[in-house]
Amino acid sequence: EVLNRGPLKDIPGPRLARCTRWYRAYFDVLCDGGFLKHLQGLHARYGPVVQIGPKEVHFSDVAAFHSIYSSRSTFTKDPALYNAFKQDLSSFGFVDPHKAKQRRDLLGPLFSRRATLDLECTIQEKVDKLVSRILSYENGGPCNLFMAFRSATLDIITSYCFAQSFDALDHPNFHHPILSAILSGVTAIWTFKYFPSLYFIADRMPGWLIHRILPVSKGYTDLFAFLSRHIDSIIADPSQLDTADHQTIYHHLLHPNLAKHDVPSRKSLLDESLTLLGAGSETVGNVVTTGVFHVTRDERISRTLRAELDQEWPDVHARMNYQALEKLPYLTAVIKESVRLAHGVVTPIPRVVGPSDAFIAGVHIPAGTVVSSGITFIHENPDIFEDPQKFWPERWLKKDGISNDNFFVPFSKGPRMCLGVNLAWCELYLLFGNTFRKVDFRIHETGLEDFSDFQEHWLPVFRRRQFQAFVKGRG
């Protein structure tokens, strides 16, 4: 009885979830990011609105999604989750909307479509290197494409943002320690959300002890050291920005054209660098890995895509740029379908309702309630996407098909939508276009279950086999 009182009493949900956040914590932490699967079951049982915590509600329908993440929304990021990323002074981490906007105003010009087109050659250079590294496996064993694509996207984001790179693509078998650290670090999010004091303890432990307990943390130490050195040297001698290969985030953060703004602190520069590296590498790497697997697995899709590419790009040694690739309808459909099925950000993105109460999809929600609506619930909704688990690029080409962008929301919506969306599209076109035009793949010991079975740790985490393939050059 007691549990059914309170401002959210009319919203259905498990009784235990109403009284304690440890209900959800059980699935997040002990079930290794198992809450998303559980949430699907809760919606099947209770309907489109479910109470999932004492002050937390999840919506599964499209109208609610657009209301929560609308461009006019005054809802803010939920610090309970965002503080766990420990990048609180960055574009991604700022909870305060004014600070977030200030930061977006500063960085926006570097991530505009114009800037992406101007810096296309830095992306193309890494894509060329990726293709040549993949083709070095031509007469040998299978190539680990899971790691190869992630190495490429890590090198792209670092050279785009910092005009520096870790050269992860040069590492044997693509197992650069910084990349491995990023991949395993993703799974720490739930532990830090529910046990934030662990950060306090970890900050005070000697490095050697942390590395003993958690060997992969060595990669993180290297990453912090690299970025700290880079930032310190720019702060000490800002004139070196004048001789950089191209504009970087530091040009925009330290030498802005905007008249009124606060110069970010050293900690904020470090947080921003880490944010962009994290937000920009695994996301794109996962889409390319997913897409190349699905296309290769289906002979018909593979043939159709290559026929389009071969016809529009007859000389493999010539360059085909982003703006030309964008015009190819089948390639575009393949990329959209890959983005949809790669799942991107899988954790429903939490927002705090305020400053006043709100009505979301007709439901009264008091200020202070945490609300979310998962992107996967839209992209896997069978009423919108027929046979949603099927990789089927043609769904994007049908005349009466999904022309409406309301149903394609991988980058979220509203004031906090993805800052890197233009860069992401450019990377995706160059990566998909070049690999399929220049390389033939034959899948090695990888199956559908290696992609469909993932754990939810903000991003999808794949614990089964990594995608491998035998490769052959195409003329």
Ligand code: HEM
């Ligand atoms: C396919 C690739 C990508 C997907 C699916 C994706 C998806 C998303 C989503 C859903 C959000 C909203 C998160 C939230 O509300 O907390 C987001 C935010 C963000 N993304 Fe991306 N992203 C991608 C690529 C990139 C790239 C390449 C960058 C590099 C610059 C980037 C930088 C950011 C940043 C800085 C934010 C935080 C924006 C803010 O809070 O105001 N993303 N992304």
